[in-house]
Amino acid sequence: xxxxxxxxxxxxxxxxxxxxxxxxxxxxxxxxxxxxxxxxxxxxxxxxxxxxxxxxxxxxxxxxxxxxxxxxxxxxxxxxxxxxxxxxxxxxxxxxxxxxxxxxxxxxxxxxxx
Amino acid sequence: xxxxxxxxxxxxxxxxxxxxxxxxxxxxxxxxxxxxxxxxxxxxxxxxxxxxxxxxxxxxxxxxxxxxxxxxxxxxxxxxxxxxxxxxxxxxxxxxxxxxxxxxxxxxxxxxxxxxxxxxxxxxxxxxxxxxxxxxxxxxxxxxxxxxxxxxxxxxxxxxxxxxxxxxxxxxxxxxxxxxxxxxxxxxxxxxxxxxxxxxxxxxxxxxxxxxxxxxxxxxxxxxxxxxxxxxxxxxxxxxxxxxxxxxxxxxxxxxxxxxxxxxxxxxxxxxxxxxxxxxxxxxxxxxxxxxxxxxxxxxxxxxxxxxxxxxxxxxxxxxxxxxxxx
Numbered sequence: 001x002x003x004x005x006x007x008x009x010x011x012x013x014x015x016x017x018x019x020x021x022x023x024x025x026x027x028x029x030x031x032x033x034x035x036x037x038x039x040x041x042x043x044x045x046x047x048x049x050x051x052x053x054x055x056x057x058x059x060x061x062x063x064x065x066x067x068x069x070x071x072x073x074x075x076x077x078x079x080x081x082x083x084x085x086x087x088x089x090x091x092x093x094x095x096x097x098x099x100x101x102x103x104x105x106x107x108x109x110x111x112x113x114x
Numbered sequence: 115x116x117x118x119x120x121x122x123x124x125x126x127x128x129x130x131x132x133x134x135x136x137x138x139x140x141x142x143x144x145x146x147x148x149x150x151x152x153x154x155x156x157x158x159x160x161x162x163x164x165x166x167x168x169x170x171x172x173x174x175x176x177x178x179x180x181x182x183x184x185x186x187x188x189x190x191x192x193x194x195x196x197x198x199x200x201x202x203x204x205x206x207x208x209x210x211x212x213x214x215x216x217x218x219x220x221x222x223x224x225x226x227x228x229x230x231x232x233x234x235x236x237x238x239x240x241x242x243x244x245x246x247x248x249x250x251x252x253x254x255x256x257x258x259x260x261x262x263x264x265x266x267x268x269x270x271x272x273x274x275x276x277x278x279x280x281x282x283x284x285x286x287x288x289x290x291x292x293x294x295x296x297x298x299x300x301x302x303x304x305x306x307x308x309x310x311x312x313x314x315x316x317x318x319x320x321x322x323x324x325x326x327x328x329x330x331x332x333x334x335x336x337x338x339x340x341x342x343x344x345x346x347x348x349x350x351x352x353x354x355x356x357x358x359x360x361x362x363x364x365x366x367x368x369x370x371x372x373x374x375x376x377x378x379x380x381x382x383x384x385x386x387x388x389x390x391x392x393x394x395x396x397x398x399x400x401x402x403x404x405x406x407x408x409x410x411x412x413x414x415x416x417x418x419x420x421x422x423x424x425x426x427x428x429x430x431x432x433x434x435x436x437x438x439x440x441x
Contacts, residue, residue, distance in 0.1 A: 031143070033147035048144055049177065052144065074146065
């Protein structure tokens, strides 16, 4: 398999996970840059070109709320989960656990075949 | 930070006006935060090359701006299958008519190769014109409508049966006229004006220069109506550029223009031949016949499109009225 094909499949795989990771991290308030660093510190790299549009999209869907505040002598936009976002995150995490369990069973089966 | 300012200016220009200040302010803060981090690590301000590397990670301004908007299509997936269908129909019809004309020329003309060449050349222009016209119509349909999406609650059989039905098409919400749409419309009107007034002698370039053909008198008769429609269209587009929020005025003017185009198409269709021979018994008679048939087809298409535009504008007004009335 070519590396570009792997990259494309990897991107597809990560897309949904990133949404859950960002929402989970925003149970506490962050601005974009600290959010990125927090995610990286937990082993999940996300580039800026993906993160900022994702934040705006989630906000426009009512899952996040944001406000501009001054910190370190500069205006920064702080994001956090909205009440609706908390409900959706809970459901997404439950779904994620279910998928994870299924994948462990499926991948375990395919490993023995391989 | 000239490099950062230039970069953000380039992104700003590509973003929708309503959100550009917000997005650019956030991007600026994000980049400055990274620059400050680099500064802490290296104990000095980053060089231009290092700032460029940071910006490189964000991507080209076009890429960055595109990520913030929904996917934009000239002709979207909702109407693309119908577009391809009509392109095939037109291409097939014109090709068939051309083959007949070329075969007739080969059998009857004094200079068969020359006649076939002329028929093919005219056919290529006619195909190009019709494809451009159909593409423009579908671009307009794409701009004006939004297909109702799939719903998990709907019965799949109903969706398959009704997905392309006209009653599933709803006008997209519209609070202002797109300036880019108005500019395109204005360019089209200017082109039409230059063509009609013979400033751009397209007809002479392609048809009248070498063939014993000329436009029928009907074109002279409808010139006042054509000029009224062109000038009306130009004024409408200029007003739309200056006052994009005057949606009702724009739609009203567009409706009147569609009525004008319908009248024009009807009158030209009722007049009979659109192109006549200047020399009797010329081999170009077959080509004249073909051009007339294609011209009538184009006029019928114009009439149908105008009627659809009138009906759609009225439909849009009715739906808007319902949306305002129903809380």
